[in-house]
Amino acid sequence: MxxxxxxxxxxxxxxxxxxxxxxxxxxxxxxxxxxxxTSGSVAQVGTKTVPMEVDLVVRGLNVRDPQQLFDQGLKANGKTNVIIRNQPHGEITIKSVKQLPRTVNVPQPDGTLKELPDPKTNNFSTDMLLTLEGKAQITANGPVLGNSKVKIGMPFELEGFNYNFNATVIDLRLKEK
Known part of the structure; x- marks a missing residue:
């Protein structure tokens, strides 16, 4: 055969x-x-994770009662959902919330400017300073929260039970372990 x-x-x-x-x-x-x-994304190879604080400023948030917003939604040591560049990151801890005073620059007779309290022509506009805590991965291009790079000037969208608004990153603090 x-x-x-x-x-x-x-x-x-x-x-x-x-x-x-x-x-x-x-x-x-x-x-x-x-x-x-391999498991995981390529961006996570060779990175380390460190705690990070992000300061956000909110300008001109229209809200009827800011104190109610602070008591019910934006509480220190509470949680909020963060969306960075239209990609949900998930929950992140709110370290502190501070309402900023509304001021206006007033020219003085001697030509200088003086910052004085706003006479509150619009009682529904609020400015805030928020500090959020999370864990970021450190890469060659900077810190990454979730899958998005975090840099000063970029917008964050904050969402909770009774709020959804945008804020801008003004400071990043990385804490070494």
């Missing part, structure tokens, strides 16, 4: 093309399950 017959079968039973296809499929399945590859 010949090893290969006239129809291209091994030992008269197995077609060579079918055998080759089965061998390729078996190797692919073996490669998927035995060597699945």
């Amino acid at each position: 010949a090893i290969l017959d006239s129809k291209g079968r091994l030992f008269g039973k197995i077609n060579l093309l079918d055998f080759g296809a089965l061998l390729v499929i078996a190797l692919v399945i073996f490669g998927i399950f035995v060597f699945p590859g």
